[in-house]
Amino acid sequence: MRTRPVLVFDGDCGFCTTSVALVQRLVRPRCEVVPWQHADLASLGVTAERARYEALWVTPTGRVYGGAQAVAKILLSARGAWPVLGALLTLPPVRWAAHGVYRLVAENRGRLPGGTPACAVPATRAVRWTR
Template structure:
């Protein structure tokens, strides 16, 4: 059984990989970080489809949080004053704003510094639109 949370991110995305390295250095979160491409997603209780769509925070007990909720959980497990920001991001209406900002960044990560065309999210299936 895991004793620490796991942060799952896109290891093929330069922006994502750089962001995780910065987070590790500046925030010092108490978690394990792993690219989804190397993770046993089934054992973590998630899917490749979800991991391609958003960063994931997997708790030792099993619940999986994605996107801005995962970021809030990460901040809550960080040092210094970061847990305060994490707590704020769990409250409405900041939670809604955080979700919108997260989606904007995630959907455009291939355009951000360090991002490449490989960072673009898979195209949406038009049958599900």
């Protein structure tokens, strides 16, 4: 059984990798950080399809949060003032706005600084996650 949460991100995406490195340096979340390409996704209870679509926060008990809610969990796990911002991201209507901003960024990450063609989110997805 895991004792720490796990942050799963797209290690092939330059924008994602740069963002995670910045978060590790500035926010210092208390978690393990692993690119989905090197993670044991089955043991984390997530699929490659979902991991390609959004950043994921997996709790030690196996609960999975994706997208903006994963960002909220990252902030909540940190020290200092970060948890206040993380808590704010969990409250409606901020949560709804954060979800929209996250989707906008995720769907355009290949066009953002550091982005490459490998950053593109698959055009077809069977399921959209909003937790």
